[in-house]
Structure formats: C-alpha cells, structure tokens
Amino acid sequence: MKMTKIYEGSHQWIMFGRDEGKPANIIDTNQYVVRTANRCLLLDPGGAELFAPMMAAVLHHAPVDQITDLFASHQDPDVISSLGLWDQALTNAKLHAPAIWEGFLRHYSCESIEYVPIPDNGGTIKLDSVELQIIPAHYLHSPGNFHVYDPQAKILMTGDIGAAFEAPDAPVFVDNFSAHVEKMRHWHQRMMPSNQAKRVWIERVRNLDIDILAPQHGRMFKGDDVKRFLDWFDALQVGIAV
C-alpha cells in the first residue's frame, strides 16, 4: 500500500492507495487518513479485501486505540464493506455516514462501532482541535452522499467525483490535466445521474478555498487543476445512460 503525506501542519493528511496486493478484479481505491494529536479518522476506509493492508498501513501512523473515527461518503462496497472487520478491531470508534444508509450499512455489521448518522444538510467532525466540515453531495453519485472539507489543510475529499482509473504505478497527483480528462469523462457521465445536483455541488464547492481535491479513485488535483476540474465538470453533461 502506497502512503503519501499530503498535508503536514497542526495535523496530517495521508493518502493510501495503489495497493499492489489488491486482487486484479476489484476496483482500486484511495483511502485518506486525518491524524490529529490523539485521534485518527479514516475517510472511505475501503472494501473488505483491503482491510488487512489498510490496517497495517495505518499502524505506521497511529495505534489501534487512536483510530477513533471512520467516515463513509456513501454506501458502496468499495467505500465501506470493511466495516464489519473494523468493528471487530476497534473498541472505541464512531462511523460518520449518511443517515439514510444506516439500515443498509448495518448489514456489514456495526455493533461495537457507534453509527453517527449525518443528516441531509451535513455537519462537522471534530478531532481534537481540528474541525472538518461534512459537505452534502447528494446524487453524486449516491442519493445520500457527502464529502469532507478541511478548511485548515484546504483539502476537499470528494468521494467518486474526480475519480479516474489508473495503472497501479501512476503518480498520485494529476500532472497533465488535458491528458487526464479522457480518463474521467465516461465515469462522470455514466456514474453521476443529475446535472442539477452537479450544478448545486459546484456552486457550493466554488465557495471553498481548496488546495487539494482528493477523490476516492485515481489521482488527486492540486493548485490550478482544482479550478480546471470544476470548470470541466461544470460543462459536462452527465446522466447519459437514459
């Protein structure tokens, strides 16, 4: 599992991905960890297949008892089907996930982890002195979907928005936006169902000060590529399968 520190300040952001041991027939995912003084938040901790390498990788940054929070942007298996395994490992943790998916996600088993339902209008996650904002992104692509924004680190974790599928050894940041576009186009057109939802989200996100846009698949965007991505996505017609 490749680990890349993407922010170092009063707290840290670490990106985990490009797992070489991953079975070839499952989708590659990025996991993000926010590490504060005494706590650790796992953003979209991944599928069941990824649990062991992910847990092993996190242990380079935090002890098990300081893994206190999990966040699931939506209900997909590549996002959170590892929940039942985290549930066996963590004794003092909370899962922040969309309220509408609670009854669904509990199918993965969530007994010792406390389910903290996120209402439709979002909310916050407080980790020591760090406060993260939970940004609504409904229908992008899931009907109950959230992203996480860190105003201090200026990072927006965007789940499936900005996703692309890459070779296992691809760099973690976009280095040629024009070339990258073709890796994203069909995914966004096919997976994002609503132009209206897309417009609302772009309007909301343009008001945020973002240095890094961090999707759950593929490369991250930084600097001017964040604006390039938002402009490109704004102009894209989505929901093409009907």
Add this chain to the structure above:
Amino acid sequence: MTNQTKSQFVAVASITSELSAVMVVAKEISLAAANAKAIAFRAGDKAKGFQPITDFINELAKETIELVTDINIHALVLYRLTVNEFQKTTAYNKLELAAKMAGDAVYANTMQEPLDNARLSMQDCQRQFKRDVSQLLGQLEAVMHHARAARVIAANSRIEASQAGEYLQSLQAVAESVDKAAHTIHDNVQRCRIALSIYRNN
C-alpha cells in the same frame, strides 16, 4: 469461505427443511388419530382395544409437533450462530494478516490486544456452536424416540385391528399410515443427526 464452513451452513439450513417435512407428517398422524377414533367409536366393542391406542397416537403426534416447533427455533439460533462464527473467524484471520503485514510499523504491537480479543471471541463462538449442536442432537433424539414409539403403536394397532371384524380394513389402514409416518420422521430426523453430528466434536 472454506468447504467446511459451506458444509456447516448447508447442514444447519437443511435441518429446517427436513423438519418442515416432519411437521407435515406429524400433522398427518394427528389426522389419522382423529380418523381412527371415529372408526373405533363406530366399531364399538369390536374395536375396544383400539380406542386407547388412538389417544396414544394423538398424544404422540402433538408432542412431536411441539418438539419440532421447539427444534426449529433452536435451529434458527444455530443458523445465526453459524453466521456469527463465520464472521468472527473471518475477522480473526484478517486481523492476524494485518498484524503480519504491519511488520515493523511503529504501532504494530497495538494489534495484539484486538487480535487476542478476536481470537477469544471466535473461540467462544465455536464453543457455543458445539454446545448448541449437542443440545439440538438431544432434541432430535427425542423425536426419534417418538418415531420409534409410533412404530410400536402401529404394530399394536395392527393386532387390535385384526379383531375389529368389518372395520379391519379401515383400522389397518390407520395402522399403516402411522407406521409409514413414523418411518418418514425417523429417516428425516436421522439425516439431520448425521449432518450435525460431525460438528459436535470438530
């Protein structure tokens, strides 16, 4: 999922299926008892010896139905336990793998406690599964006992029926149906016992 786990799921799930057939047959015995009682009543003195037998048959059927209902509840608990055991075992294996993969990570040693807890939890589940299997096997044995008793009653019924004059054929038919039902119950329950018994001492 290992082959043994798959077989365990199938064995536990098949109990409910086998027992639903037993339930149908037990209800048939109950009907046969009611039918026999009516015939014996009509036959009067000619079937005097048959009358108390019908009460036995009816009681036996009722007890079998109650036992099977109870076993079905236990079988459902056992199925949930099988799922639970599977989840705990999977979790333990994954945690063990994570601990190995963590290697020289700074906090690798913090995995020990969750790993120990997962192992204990898995072993608890395995012990509980074995206990419940033994209990269920005991209950199934009780149903087998009923089936054997029903066959004895069926044999007695045949003897009594032979003295019932013109009612001989009707009462023999009752005895036959009780005997056949007892066979079916015996065979189905025996299949459940064979399927489960391998897990008692595993």
